[in-house]
Each structure stands twice: as structure tokens, then as C-alpha cells.
Amino acid sequence: MGIKHVLSISDFSADEIFGEILTRCEEKVTFVERRIPREPDPTKKVQLLFLEPSTRTRGSNVEAAQLLGYRTDEVIGKEASSFIKKETFANTARMFAKYNAGIIIARAGVEGAQKFMAELLEREGYHCAVHNAGDRTNQHPTQTILDLLTLKRHLGRVDDFTIGFFGDLKYGRTVHSLLCALSYQESVKVKVVQTSETALQAQYIEMFPGRIETVDSLEGLEGCDVAYGSRLQEERFKIDQLTLDNLRKKLMITPAMMKILGSVLFMHPMPYVQEFPFQVRSDKRIIIDDQAWCGVPVRVALQEMSFENLGMTNFFPYSPEENLSVIENCSLKNYRKSRQGREKKFGVYFNPIDNGTVIDKIPAELGLKVKSFLLSSDQLKNSAPIHHIDRIFETSLEGGKEVLILRDNFVSEETKMLVTSWAPTITFNEIREDRFLKIRAKKLVEVQGFGRCPNKNCITNNDPEAATKFVHVGDALRCWYCEKKFERSQIV
Numbered sequence: 001m002g003i004k005h006v007l008s009i010s011d012f013s014a015d016e017i018f019g020e021i022l023t024r025c026e027e028k029v030t031f032v033e034r035r036i037p038r039e040p041d042p043t044k045k046v047q048l049l050f051l052e053p054s055t056r057t058r059g060s061n062v063e064a065a066q067l068l069g070y071r072t073d074e075v076i077g078k079e080a081s082s083f084i085k086k087e088t089f090a091n092t093a094r095m096f097a098k099y100n101a102g103i104i105i106a107r108a109g110v111e112g113a114q115k116f117m118a119e120l121l122e123r124e125g126y127h128c129a130v131h132n133a134g135d136r137t138n139q140h141p142t143q144t145i146l147d148l149l150t151l152k153r154h155l156g157r158v159d160d161f162t163i164g165f166f167g168d169l170k171y172g173r174t175v176h177s178l179l180c181a182l183s184y185q186e187s188v189k190v191k192v193v194q195t196s197e198t199a200l201q202a203q204y205i206e207m208f209p210g211r212i213e214t215v216d217s218l219e220g221l222e223g224c225d226v227a228y229g230s231r232l233q234e235e236r237f238k239i240d241q242l243t244l245d246n247l248r249k250k251l252m253i254t255p256a257m258m259k260i261l262g263s264v265l266f267m268h269p270m271p272y273v274q275e276f277p278f279q280v281r282s283d284k285r286i287i288i289d290d291q292a293w294c295g296v297p298v299r300v301a302l303q304e305m306s307f308e309n310l311g312m313t314n315f316f317p318y319s320p321e322e323n324l325s326v327i328e329n330c331s332l333k334n335y336r337k338s339r340q341g342r343e344k345k346f347g348v349y350f351n352p353i354d355n356g357t358v359i360d361k362i363p364a365e366l367g368l369k370v371k372s373f374l375l376s377s378d379q380l381k382n383s384a385p386i387h388h389i390d391r392i393f394e395t396s397l398e399g400g401k402e403v404l405i406l407r408d409n410f411v412s413e414e415t416k417m418l419v420t421s422w423a424p425t426i427t428f429n430e431i432r433e434d435r436f437l438k439i440r441a442k443k444l445v446e447v448q449g450f451g452r453c454p455n456k457n458c459i460t461n462n463d464p465e466a467a468t469k470f471v472h473v474g475d476a477l478r479c480w481y482c483e484k485k486f487e488r489s490q491i492v
């Protein structure tokens with residue numbers, strides 16, 4: 001499968017990141033070193049949209065596009081665009097695509113904005129890729145690829161090393177993206193310098209079971225192969241001056257600290273503020289200039305790949321077929337036979353209809369909600385009433401279960417996914433033409449259009465066209481757009 005959009009590192013497989021993409025980036029190094037642009041190709045246009053400040057990401061993308069012979073247009077800052085007049089991401093994406101952009105490279109202060117634009121363009125049939133150049137505190141996937149290229153060039157490998165993170169691990173998107181990629185490499189060990197103001201969230205720590213260590217100061221990074229810094233993202237959190245000054249001191253790579261850390265290489269996405277004082281700036285172990293340069297070959301490779309795959313449409317990893325599994329499929333007769341023992345024992349229902357759906361294992365008190373959703377969604381073709389069985393205790397469900405019987409009615413895949421998002425225990429027993437099918441959600445389910453994402457910076461709370469969408473991760477739900485993890489109770 002080719003690479004078209006670059007939205008989140010977690011959309012890619014390990015093979016794609018460390019194989020296909022990284023190899024392509026390495027191949028582009030000499031092309032960029034030669035500095036000879038290709039013949040202009042006016043049919044290819046790259047649209048940059050930077051609603052948050054940038055020097056490197058924007059500059060290296062423009063350089064990459066121009067080396068490749070593509071046309072570029074840049075919209076920089078909200079003030080310079082109709083965003084200041086409350087234009088939406090949806091309409092901005094449509095306009096850029098209409099004006100022949102093959103790639104939109106966007107940086108935004110709204111999490112998931114790029115993923116939303118990419119989906120919308122797919123749905124509406126535009127041949128336009130989207131690259132996420134940073135969505136607030138969430139992801140910065142192209143930075144991660146250039147970080148990996150830097151590691152490859154300086155360590156000679158992208159596995160079997162120890163990397164220490166310091167700085168703003170809570171809000172630094174480059175840290176989050178890089179951790180997502182490194183979590184694939186079992187031989188990579190991670191250390192994090194945690195401070196109460198900037199601590200890395202649990203969802204990233206959980207990605208490294210048994211191979212992440214938290215330390216409370218820079219000295220703790222001794223023995224690492226690489227130390228990766230991140231600027232305190234002052235614009236994202238309120239902090240008093242004294243605490244800020246203390247944090248800065250704590251996270252500064254002084255000449256004395258360089259001595260303690262010995263052969264550790266230092267990386268940083270830049271800009272840095274106090275992290276590297278001028279006395280250490282030119283030390284060979286600080287490889288940030290080459291790291292920033294790697295942005296050019298990486299963006300050459302990624303832009304080229306996107307243009308090669310503009311015709312691709314199916315980038316969404318989770319479809320109903322993948323979300324729902326048929327866990328039983330037999331003749332109705334056999335099914336009923338197998339249930340007879342249970343029936344006798346408990347004296348309660350077993351699927352009493354010959355055609356239709358029995359929605360089973362609904363946790364107590366959710367039955368009415370499911371019922372009213374089904375009635376309002378006007379997908380029930382038959383006017384037969386929904387029969388609601390309240391509370392059956394003979395079940396493995398703690399607190400009892402409820403059952404809905406839909407005679408002569410079947411519900412859509414989307415509804416099944418939505419309903420199982422409220423409770424993954426729910427099963428759909430479909431009975432038709434003497435066959436019995438039991439359908440249940442797989443572990444990973446995409447559910448659309450319910451609840452609200454609790455994150456106010458998520459695109460679903462910032463664009464009227466962006467519907468909510470969550471993916472199951474164990475018992476929790478992860479927002480499809482901002483990628484933050486929530487407990488079910490925070491959403492439903």
C-alpha cells in the first residue's frame with residue numbers, strides 16, 4: 001500500500017515507518033545535497049497552511065517542493081486568511097483542493113484538524129493529500145521521520161538504543177509522535193525526565209511496558225545513547241514566572257551537565273530557549289543542525305510519495321468488516337438445540353423470533369437508550385414494535401442484562417458499531433432464513449457520531465462539520481481525531 005496522507009505516526013505500521021518511508025528518505029539525501037532542482041512541473045502544487053508559527057517545518061517543506069519542481073502557495077497566520085473571519089477547516093480544505101493543491105501541508109492549533117480535512121477530501125472525491133505539520137499538542141509526524149533519519153545517520157541504526165526525553169513532555173507534539181514510532185521497536189529503551197508541570201501522559205508511558213524509566217533530573221539520562229529535548233511550550237500552559245525559571249534551570253544542558261552525560265548525543269526539534277546555552281552550542285554532540293537539515297530529504301520523500309498516490313482512497317484503517325466479527329453462524333435449528341439446556345435451567349427467553357434481530361447483553365439501564373436511538377434513527381424498515389425485556393439476572397453481566405427484540409428488523413453496521421461503543425458486551429443476534437448469526441464488536445471499534453470529545457481543542461469541538469468518532473482501546477475510548485484517551489464515562 002502506498003503512502004498518501006501523513007496525519008499521525010500511529011496510522012502507519014512499523015514496516016511503513018522503518019522500511020518504506022525511511023528507506024525512501026535515505027535515498028533522497030544525495031538529491032538534496034546536490035541542490036539541483038528538477039525541471040518545474042506546473043501540474044503539481046503544494047499548499048502550505050501555517051496557522052501556528054514555524055521556521056523549519058515550513059522552510060524545509062518549501063525547499064523540498066521547489067527542489068522537486070512543484071509550485072507552492074503559502075498561507076501563514078490566521079490573520080492572513082479567512083480563518084480570522086471564522087472560516088472553517090472544512091471549507092478551507094475544499095478551496096485549496098479546488099485550486100489544484102495536490103498536497104495541503106497544514107499546521108494548526110486544533111487537534112485532529114488535518115485528519116478531518118483529509119477524510120473530508122476523500123469523501124468528497126478530491127485528489128488531494130494532507131500532511132500534518134503539527135496539530136497543537138498531538139502529533140508532528142513528519143518531524144518524527146526526520147528524527148529517525150537523524151538517528152540513522154548518527155547512530156547508524158533505528159533500534160537497539162536508549163533515548164532520554166527532557167523538556168516539555170506533556171505538550172511537546174514532537175515527543176508524542178516520536179514515542180509512537182519508537183514504541184514499535186522492542187529493543188528501544190526510554191527514559192523520561194518527569195516534572196510535575198510537564199510530565200508525559202500515561203497513554204504514552206503505556207506504550208513501553210517494561211522499557212520506560214522515569215527519572216527526576218537530567219543526570220538520570222546518563223547511559224543514554226541520545227537525549228531528546230523539547231522547549232517548554234509556554235503558549236500552551238499557564239505557569240508563573242518563578243516556576244518557569246526554575247524549570248528552565250532544571251532542564252538546561254550546561255557544560256557541567258555535558259561532562260556528566262559523556263558521549264550522549266543531543267537532539268531537539270528546535271526552537272530551543274534555554275536548553276543549550278551558548279557555551280555548549282557548537283559541541284559536536286549536539287546534532288540539532290543536521291537534524292533540522294534532515295527535514296529537507298524527508299519532506300522531499302514524503303511529498304513525492306503523496307503525489308504518486310493521489311488516486312488512493314482507502315486510507316481509513318477501520319471499516320465495519322474489520323470492526324465487527326461474526327462469532328456464531330449456524331442453522332437456527334442447531335442454535336436452538338444448543339440453548340435448550342439453558343432455557344430449561346433459567347426458564348427465560350431464547351431468541352423467540354424467526355426473522356429479525358435480538359440485541360442481547362445490554363447492560364442494565366442502557367436498554368431504553370438503545371431503543372430510543374433505534375426509533376429515532378429511522379432505519380427500521382418494519383413498523384413492528386421493539387420488545388424490551390427489562391433486567392434478566394441469569395447472565396454473566398454484573399447487575400443483569402436487558403434485551404431488545406426487533407421482529408422483522410435488522411440494523412445497519414454503523415448502528416452496530418455505535419451501539420457497541422456504549423457497551424462492548426452487546427451482541428446482535430440476527431435470524432433470517434433459518435440461519436442464526438451472532439455479531440459482536442471486535443476489540444478495536446470505530447464509533448461515530450455520539451457523545452462529545454472532552455478535549456475542547458479537538459477538531460470535533462471546533463468545526464461544525466466534524467462529527468465525533470472514537471476507537472476502542474481496551475476498556476477506554478480514544479478520540480479518532482485528537483488521539484486522546486478517555487474513560488467511557490467521560491464521554492457517554
Ligand code: NCD
Pocket residue numbers: 056057134140143173174230231233269270271
Ligand atoms: C516544534 C514544533 O513546532 O512542534 N518545532 C518543529 O516543528 N521543528 C517544536 C516547538 O515548537 O517547540
